Amino acid sequence: MSALLDIPLTVVRPAVAVALLGTGVVGGAFLDRWSRLSGLGLLGELRLVHVANSRHEVGHAAGLDPGGVRDELPAGRAPMLGEVGVGLPEGSVVVDATASDDVARWHPLWLEAGLRVVTANKAGVGGDLARYRAIDAHRAHYGDSATVGAGLPLLRSLRSLRAGGDRVHAIAGVLSGSLAWLLDAYDGSTPFSELVRQARRRGLTEPDPRQDLSGADVLRKLLILARAAGRDITTADVVVTPLAPAALATAPLAGLDAALSALDEPLRRALAAAAADGRRLRFVARLDADGGARVGLEALAPDDPLAGGGGCDNRVSVWSDRYADSPLVIQGPGAGAEVTAAALIDDILRVGGG
Template identity: 55%
Template sequence: MSKVTRIRTPAAGTRGGRIALLGTGVVGSAVVARYRQLAERGVALPPFAWLSNSRVQVANEGSLESAIATAHAAPRRTGTVPPWAEGEALARGDIVIDATASDTVAGWHPEWLARGIHVVTANKLGAGGDLTRAQAIVDAQREGGRYGDSATVGAGLPLLRLLRELVAGGDRIHAVEGMLSGSLGWLLSRFDDTRPFSDLVREARDAGYTEPDPRVDLSGEDVRRKLLILARASGAMLEARDVRVSSLVPDALRDAAPDEVDARLAALDAPLRERFLTAYRSDARLCFVARFDAGRGASVALRALPLSNPLVSGHGTENRAAIFSDRYREQPLVVQGPGAGAEVTAAALLDDVLRIARAAPHA
């Protein structure tokens, strides 16, 4: 078993089980900062037991800021077992915050839930990955673990909660259509043909709006996972293959080695300019839209939407989604708000932590 670094300080909060944070990157660091802010305001929070990244597990016996600094400074590991799997164990009633994008971590979600450990996640590879895993997450919650996934779509917008409440109330969801990528929303809202699209991609990447490799965002795969989460919450148990994805990445850029990506971003420019001019001449706007229709299929693609469409008025990294149901048949229910950023994601994660702790403080 690897050694766990321990730092002395008082634990924070007194409510429910303990918190364990997986992931100390941009989102994980924002979770620590948000936790500190809430604690200073007197919000009753579960105590923070430990945090972990792929290199080390650090117990909270000092300030959280010191703990996360220690995690960041830890050397790379050569073993195959992650530190959180062989370090201090989790117990029933504890709350795992998954601030990673790790398929390995997502694979543990059903296991933790079945053991009565709550999971709060921004990782879409749980509910938005393989359908077998998504169903296992639903089934495992019968064992007592609760699942907080509001940060997986819309960075905490009440979209998932609304869908589930509508379904629970007997409403039937006919379709959900939305702009679910803050990074692509930012890019397309600024693209007006005065600059090459590739310049905007570089700006978005350097500002942290896209992944370091922007092909992750431009491929539409992240949006596919978000749409799967929404569809499954609506009662449509889709497989990943049921969602047709039209990537923005041309072949020359798709096949580039990581160190060639920047030089090949110009391959985006001519196709996107042509799409923009066609939309402009039709009084339309380019939007990267995800949509599923109950019984008809699902798709993720760049579309030219008329200016009257409720999805068009979004700006920057906003997410917007329209829900069509028995109740909202003629005029959809529209949800909009900030859909990207570490701070709003961290706030959504800790909102779920508080909901779980207040619902079952002695779980």
Template identity: 55%
Template structure:
């Protein structure tokens, strides 16, 4: 297979436009305001948009986000951000959505010289053709900031790309890449049903409103695709074997019946936990790609000495095996979930783009 090509250097920055006014979008606005108050030289905020409306920033981002949220449902055939105030070359789009439609616009914006900063994994973690289009579009001068897509801003993606650019060859990467599943499995000790912890994680915002999205492993699959492609391995989603934690009865349940069906998780998780405990191991939900042995996502019982076992709470942990790190992997660990750390990662990418633009 042909390795994924690397992009060319970038062009100048301009205004910021935010897509998404949910939990992450709101955290971006709050973080932006804090940084501006500290005198951090961020580009001006032009507008924000959700699926209902596009709202210009006339001085109060809090009012703008409230207006977008309270707007009536949009009736047009095109989304508000496609119909409203247009973007210009050098502007920076922050994609704080999980929308496939928005991700589909990433190559188009980049071709037009508009920088893209994203927490949306459906760009580089979706279809391979789209991921390659995003890379190719950067040759027109725009930059793509995607550090928030894996590890909520941990320097994992950037490090892998720097290793590859420096001539290192990545053999494998394995990691605990879901903050939600890390939190669940670090808390589970068989003193209460696993389904109770799932409800607690959902209610606390650590898991999606429909926790099957986390438990299925699909989110980890997308993150693993992003890491593999950054390493130069052009995997498709079908190349990764995913072992879901969701039993068939829960998978088939309608949304309004999910809560009642969560108890289907309890028996199989307890059996796996007891078996791991008896063997001095700990359950971790791991994604791994290996240039020689393929890629997989699923629950594993790891010995207590394993480098992926040491984290707590929502920590993400990843081990990189390469020519340089062959005997002992390079391990990165840190908070891997939460709107605040994701927002910080997004605005860190904005600042990097703005600095390069100013220097250019």
């Protein structure tokens, strides 16, 4: 009780408004998880007020039903990306569950306007350096743990090492869940192209698997990790050796299935050479101590930390002043809609304070 006013003192916390962009695989899992957690009373003062995909948007200041909003969307307005932040009170959270560069372009503008941004979209901090720096100026209000390792404690570990005065010397990682699955499953008994078809059917690759096989996704993730480690590198600083040969990279989408067999002979030869030395094939991203950076197929010794694990696991080794001889190793499921959605909600709770 307040001695002065003689009335109960209650802390009234305003609701934190949340806008979701993207209702695909990750956005859908996000809505399912939001429903579940809010039913358990775990989302505090968070309120979902706006949901959009590339075709429609719906909004309601009093809150939307996360379970039913996907049914409401087709009757919604055409989306106005530039309007998303308008009307959202300062401190509201915009969640980017798209892969859109147009959406990522808004991240620094929303932050500048006093909003928080939480993202699975790598085109923000993995985009050009000017965009990254504009975002990084608002680091405390930006949640990007879903961009690399689907919420594994990678970025936060690198940042806390640096905050504690450590200097990161080098990073090596298996950063693509789909390539990890493919290379873990490949023992030569089934052609590599057939494994790619299986992975595609199971939703483990992008709809066009060349986005995985080109190394472009891993390149973006390496940029994000390197920048979190204090090295502001760009795509021009990274040597990328794609898994897909040129004949596959240039094949029209309609003929993609047949063109996948261009992978078989190079992968068969790489596997035979690796097996002759008792090594394992992995698609690895490296930031070297001398400043070099590269992405490509490697044959690793079986006791290399990056050679272990299984399935879609991501694995990252970090060498620093503190971990100079033996690296810090972080490993776990680094792909999948559920873990990614969980990472987004964890980040909202951190930056939105819900």
